[in-house]
Amino acid sequence: MPELSAKSSMMQASPIRKLAPHARAAEASGTKVIYLNIGQPDMPTPPEMIAELHGLPLTRLAYAPSEGLPEAREAWSAFFSSWDIDFAPDQILVTAGASEAITFILAIVAGGGGEVLVFEPCYTNYLSFAAQADVALVPITLRVEDGYHFGSIDRLRACITPKTKAILLCNPSNPTGTVYTAEELEAVARVAVEHDLFVICDEVYREFVFDGGEIRSFTQFGDLAQRIVVVDSVSKRFNACGVRIGCMATHNREILDVALRFCQARLSVPTAEQLMVVPMLEHGRAYSEKLCGEYERRRDAVFKGLAAINGVTPNLSEGSFYIMTRLPIDSCEEFAVFLLRDFALDGETVCLAPGEGFYVTDGLGVDEVRIAFMYDADTLSRAMRILDAAVAAYPGKLATTTI
Template sequence: MPSVSKKGQAMPQSPIRKLVPFAENAKKKGAKIIHLNIGQPDIKTPQIALDAVKNNTLSVLEYSRTEGSESFREKVAGYYAKNAIHVAANDIIVTTGGSEALSFAMGSIADTDDEIIIPEPFYANYNGFATACGIKVVPVVSKIEDNFALPPIEDFEQLITPRTKAILICNPGNPTGYLYSKEEIQKLARIVKKHDLYLIADEVYREFTYDDREHYSILQEEGLDEHAIIIDSVSKRYSMCGARIGFLVSKNKELIATALKFGQARLSPPTYAQIASEAALETPQSYFDEVKTEYVARRNLLIAELEKIEGVKVARPQGAFYCIAELPIQDADDFAQWLLEDFRVNDETVMVAPAAGFYATDGLGKNQIRIAYVLDQDSLKRAVFILGEALKSYIG
C-alpha cells in the first residue's frame, strides 16, 4: 500500500476540531452541547456586507487580481490609516483567510529547516503552517502566572540561531487573550532589528481590546518597515469567518513581491467574498462599540464564574475573546472527551478545547483548556456551571 508523506504524518491535529466526532455522537444520542471550543462569534454579520452580495449585478463571476481588487485594497489601506497604520494598496495582498496570509508569509521568508520563534501557548495552526512549509517552530514559554505576558526578551535572544528567520506573535492573543503593550512591541522591534529578523504579528483581533487599553501595531513602530509583516482577516472583525478573506501587509517590497508569486499559484482570492468584505469596511464605529461592550460583559461574567470553582486558575484576557483556564486535573484531553461521552446535566454538556495543542513544548498545558466566550451570557453561565459540576464528578 502506498505511504503518505512524512510531512503529512507530522501535521498536527487541530486541538479544536479533533473532538468533533465525539460531539457529533453525543448529539445523535440527544445531548445538547454548549460550544466553548471554537472562536465562531454569534455576533451578527453587518447587514451591509450581506446586502452587497445579495444585490450585486455581476453577470460573470470572474477571477479577481491575484493581490485582490484594487478598489478593495485602496479601501483596506484607508481602514488601516484610521488605525494609525499607514500603508498603501500595493503593500497589501488579499488572501483566502488569514490562514493563507500566514502560509504565504512563512513560505516567503523561510526555507526547509529554518526556524521561527513563537511565544507559547499560540494559535495551534501556526504549527500546521510551519510543518507544511518545513519550518521548525521554536517555542518560548509564557506563563499563566504572568497572565501570559511577553516572556523576558533574554529568553528570545537565547533561542536565536543562524537558522532563525522571524519572531511570530498574535496580538491580542489566541488562545490567551493577552494584549501586548507598546513597550513589549518595542522590545521585540529592537531584537529583530539587532538580529535582522522578521517580526510577524497576527493582528486579526485588533478591534477587541478591553479595560481602556489600546492596540499597538508593529507597523506603528518607526524603523520597522523592512522587518514587519502583519497578518489580518475580516473573519472575527465583522463576524465573517465563512468569507475567508485575509490580508498580508508589509512595506518590505521584496517580501510582497515574493508572496505575490505564491498568490499567483493559487490564482486569486474569492470574488463574492471580496465584495462582501469591501462593503463591510463601511460598518459604523457603533457596531464595534456595541460588540466590545458585549464581549467585556461576557469576559467579566466568565472570569467571575470560573473563579468560583475550587482549584481553577484563570488568566484575565485583555483582548480577543479567549481565555486559558487551568483545571485541578492531570489530563484535559481525557477530561474533554469524557465530557462529551459520559457527562450530562439535564442532557447538557460542554465542549472545550484542551490547551496542550496550543503548546509546542511537550507536556505543557496538559491541565489547561481554552474557552472561547463567543456565546450569550446565559449560555456562558450555564456552561461554567456544568463545567464545575463535571469537575466534581471527574475528580471524584
C-alpha cells in the same frame, strides 16, 4: 501502495475539532452541548455585508487579479488608516483569510528549514502552516502564572539561533487573551533589530482589547517598517469567517514581489467575497467596537464563573475572545471526553478545547483548557456552573492544586 511523504505526517489533525465525534454522540443521546471550543462567532454577519453581496452587479465571475481586486485593496488601505496604520493599496495583497497570508509569509521568510520564534501556547494552526512552509517553530513558553506574558527580553534572546528568521506574534492573543504590553512590543522590536529578523504580526483580533486598554499595532514601530509584515482578516471582526477574506500588508517591496508570485500560483481569491467586504472595511470601525463591548461582558461572565470553581485561579483575559486557564485536573483531554461522554447537568454539558494542542512543545498544557466566548453571557455563566459541577465529579480531579 507507495508511502506518503514525511511531510504528510507533520500535518496535525485539528486539536479543536477532534472532540467532535464525542459531541455528536452526546447530542444524539439528547444532551445539549455548549461549544466552548471553537472561535466561530455566533453573532450575525452584518446585514450591510449580505446586502452588498446580493446587490453586486455581476454577470461573469472571472478570476480576480492575483494581488486582489483594486476596490478590495483600497478598502483594506482605508480600513488600516482608520486605525492610523499606513499601508497604501499597492502594499496590500488580498488573501484567502489570514491563514493563507501566514502560510505564504512563513514560506517567504523562513521556508526550507528556517526557524521562526513563536510564543506558546499559540494558535494551533501555526503548527500546520509552519509544516506546510517547511519552517521550524521555536517556542517561547509562556506560563499561566504570568498571565501568559513573557516579561523579559532575555526570554527572546535565549531562543535565537543562526537559523532564526522571524518572530511570529499574535496580539491580542489566541488562545490566551494576552494583550502584550508596550514594553513587550518594544522588546520584540529591539530583538528584531539586534538579530536582523522579520516580525510577522497576526493582528486579526486587533480591536478586541478589553477594559479600555490601548490598542497597539506593531506597525507603531515605523523605523522597523521594512521588517514588519501584518496579516489581517475580516473573519472575527465582522463575524464573517466563511467569507475567507484576509490580507498581508508590508512596506517591504521585495517581500511583496515574492508574495505576489505565491498569489499568482493560486490564481486568485473569490471575486464576490472580495467585493462584499468593501463597505464594512471602509466604515466598520464602530461595528467592531460594539462587538468588543459584548465580548468584554462575556469575558466577565466566564471569569466570574471560573473563579468560583474550587482550585481554579483564572487569568483575566485582556483581549481577543478567549481565555486560557489551568484546571485542577490530571488530563484536560480526558476531562473533555468525560464531559461529553459521561456528564451532564440538567441535560447540558460543555465542549472544551484541551490545552495541549496549543503548545509546540510536547507534553505541555495537559492541565489547561481554552474557552471561547461564543454564547451570550447568561449561557456562558451556565456553562461555567456545568464546568464547576463536572470538576467536582471528575475522578481524575487533583486532590490538592499547586495553583
